[in-house]
Structures are given as structure tokens and as C-alpha cells.
Amino acid sequence: MSNGTEQDTFPIKTLKVFAYINLIGGIAGALLVFVTSIGSSREESLVYLVIAGLIAGALFGCAFLLVVAGMAENLIAIRESNDALLKSGAVRAAPKVEA
Numbered sequence: 001m002s003n004g005t006e007q008d009t010f011p012i013k014t015l016k017v018f019a020y021i022n023l024i025g026g027i028a029g030a031l032l033v034f035v036t037s038i039g040s041s042r043e044e045s046l047v048y049l050v051i052a053g054l055i056a057g058a059l060f061g062c063a064f065l066l067v068v069a070g071m072a073e074n075l076i077a078i079r080e081s082n083d084a085l086l087k088s089g090a091v092r093a094a095p096k097v098e099a
Contacts, residue, residue, distance in 0.1 A: 008076050012069045019065035026058020 030051045037047040085091045 012072050012076075015065055015069040015072070019062045019069070022065065023058045023062040026054050026061070030054040030058075 033047065033051055033054065040047075082091075086093055
């Protein structure tokens with residue numbers, strides 16, 4: 001995709017790292033709930049529901065953050081492409097209209 005500047009790519013990299021931390025944290029939380037529920041008197045179906053909810057939340061949260069990061073990368077690429085077209089003179093900028 002786009003090279004971008006460090007100023008452009010740092011938030012995107014941070015968002016991707018946070019997405020994977022979210023995924024790992026959700027799975028770790030589900031494992032913790034499973035391990036602590038072994039031998040307890042809680043209803044099994046409720047424990048499995050909590051585990052499924054934690055894993056689903058982690059998966060959807062990770063996917064959402066990765067989609068947002070991908071959209072940001074594409075937006076940077078579009079902006080760089082437009083800047084290159086304007087600099088080359090192939091396209092003129094639209095005149096600004098005052099209200």
C-alpha cells in the first residue's frame with residue numbers, strides 16, 4: 001500500500017497492536033473464566049455463555065480495529081495519490097467557493 005510518513009503510520013501501527021492485544025486479552029480472559037469455573041457449583045451453560053461472549057467480543061473487536069486501520073491506510077494512499085496528481089499537473093484543484 002502506501003509508505004506514508006511516520007506521523008501517518010504510527011497511529012495505524014498502534015491501532016493494529018491494540019487489536020491483537022484485545023484478541024489475546026479476550027482469549028486469556030476466556031481461559032481464566034474456564035479454569036476458575038472448573039469444580040465450581042456454577043451452572044455450566046452460564047460459564048460456557050460467558051466464555052463464548054468473551055471470545056466473540058475479542059474476535060469482533062480485533063476485526064473492527066483492523067478494518068479501521070485498513071481504512072486509514074487506504075485514506076493515506078488516496079491522499080498521496082491525489083497529491084501526486086496535483087503536483088504533476090494532470091488534474092487541477094477545484095476552485096474554492098466562498099459562502
